[in-house]
Amino acid sequence: MNNTLPDLPLALKSLFTGYIMVVGLGLLVAGGQILMTHGQADGKFGISVNDIVYSYYGDRTNSKLENKLNGSMKDKAPVEERTVLIKWARDGADHAEFKSTVKPIVEQRCAMCHGHKHMMMSLPDITQYDTLKELAQSDKGADITSLTRVSHIHLFGISFIFFFVGYIFSMAVGFNKWVKSILIFVPFAFLIVDVAAWWLTKLNPQFAWMVIIEGFGYSLAATVMLFTSLYQMWVLPYLKTESPH
Template identity: 50%
Template structure:
């Protein structure tokens, strides 16, 4: 059967440069995205490094305390001294009243340590601590990410990351060292992991047990991305050295790694796994989310006196 596409190694040099530039840019972008996760979600429990607790605090919340307390013991821990953090937390636990805001020196601490970032010029979503009511709103129970923020971030990630994987997958589809079967798996898996990742945010908001699903989905996306990224670049510029001159040793290693990540039974195991996830999600919807919506509708339909 004749080949229906031009392999990566045979593309004109300008096309290779174009593909390489794009892959390099998104590769660097992916790296900085991981750093951003480490320094935001990864600090939710006050310790550097991403853990299940970080995920739970970010989406479900630390419901044993307030939002402000969670931030002061987590991501914002380095921005104030232990004594200052203790005073703010104690003020919150004492009721966070306006009359003690100045008397207890909380206002001075906020002006010194917080308003440099939390001000009127801050990015959207960051409260302005020059307004007491904005600070007061954070003294309530920490319930994690709000539904408004989840809606905003979900649609941005679905649109943006889908485009990234579309172009990475398109470039990878011109590779010739991977069979069509495994190409389909490699190109399709990122989208499955992406949807699973977004869905697991909402599920974790309802039940912290789903935090593990966020980590697994993120790892799956990362592995899929790196595999397509590495194969594409190696075939464009190192095809002869890796796959021919070295007797195919390096190519064989890559294929072995690929089969380890995506074994032949992947397709068989994937559907049962997704079935279990879907069943759990449906149960959570039935027992937790649906009653909330019904209660909300009842309140909206209840006639005002």
């Protein structure tokens, strides 16, 4: 069997194309998810250095609750109710006021995702006073436990994606062997530095720019490999057939 993309049998082309389509869609959805979470950490749409700083280092001038209500959770409650929650956090998170004023708002606006009956992806149950009081403290960004969990999921999960993307691209033709090898290796290197940059930003906000650069770097390399693979499997053989001899 010929191990170049243009000469692969139809069954393998179909297999690789299906994988590429799903992975490509997954990368787009992941980008959208980042825009809707980290991308709104500063209250504005789009990824910025401030978004990364607030997500990992935190905005320590305010509480995490206030930053969330003015950022990614801004559309979850009207301004009047968000103001009540923010004022409660600023005034010291009083327990009696939580029961009389804050908890009804939380149960109506937040419990569908942050309640004990509808926990999603280990989100905190903020219908409980102790949990919400902790969020009313100074925002120090991602905690070590969640950062460790996300790091290992990111490293294991995305490395599998890049392995198969690189394997398919390794059959591409027309590339210098060093250029091809570098393109295959780049996403793995950028992935490692990306996760390292999360931890560095947690310690020092000056490293936030690294997170943006590394994420863009491995996304670009993966995009080049995905589109090149599709082109060489389906377009290049047709061009060879149509070209004059």
